[in-house]
Amino acid sequence: MRRSGFLTLFLASAIAIPSLACAADSVSGELKGTDGASHGIVTVTDAPKGVLLRLQVQGLTPGWHGIHFHEKGNCAAPKFTSAGAHVHATTPVVHGLLKADANDAGDLPNLYVAPDGTATVELYSTLVSLKGGKALPALMDADGASVVVHAKPDDYQTQPIGGSGDRVACAVLH
Structure with missing residues (x-):
């Protein structure tokens, strides 16, 4: 009987393994400010x-x-310039979700931070892929990717970053 119980436990563990494989379809990173303080999770x-x-x-x-x-x-502080430019597949890069000829795959809608300094949001982008294979630039290529939060809103038109100003927080995706 004990062997049967062990086998059941073993099989239950083996069945759980595929669900762990789904976790590989996500990457995350800690959002850090220019002072190195943690400002959340991406x-x-x-x-x-x-x-x-998210x-x-x-x-x-x-x-x-x-x-x-x-x-x-x-995301080397204090200015996060080590994150490079926006993700893109072609050059010259044309920034702006409101521009008809835009090809900047790193573009995302603005983030609204509440008066208490917090925000929780989910955004969907059809401009990039996680690992490639979808005719979209891959975030997780040889040098990885990051998510950068800027000081000002993006106007979705001005080159090269929509007038969004300094980089105030950055998360390395891994």
Whole structure:
């Protein structure tokens, strides 16, 4: 009887393994400010026609902030310029969700931070993929990717970053 119980436990464990494999379809990172303080968590989940981005933030300046996928998985403070430019597949890069000729795959809608400095949002992007294979630029390529939050809102038109200003927080995706 004990062997049977062990076998049942073993089989139940074996059945649970495939559900762990689904976790590999997501990447996440800690959102850090220019001072190195933690400002939340960013999670990106693979979807059939793009990715789902979830942000849970705290301690940011209230109001609208531009956010973008950046081409490198590097967030060296204090200015996060090590994150590189926005993710893109072609050049020259034309920024702006409101521009007809836009091709900037890192573009995302603005993030609204409440008066208490917090925000929780899920955004869907059809402009990138998590690991490639969908005719979209892959976030998780050889040098990784990051999510950058900017000081001001993105106007979705101005080149090269929509007038969104300084980089105030950054999360390396892994």
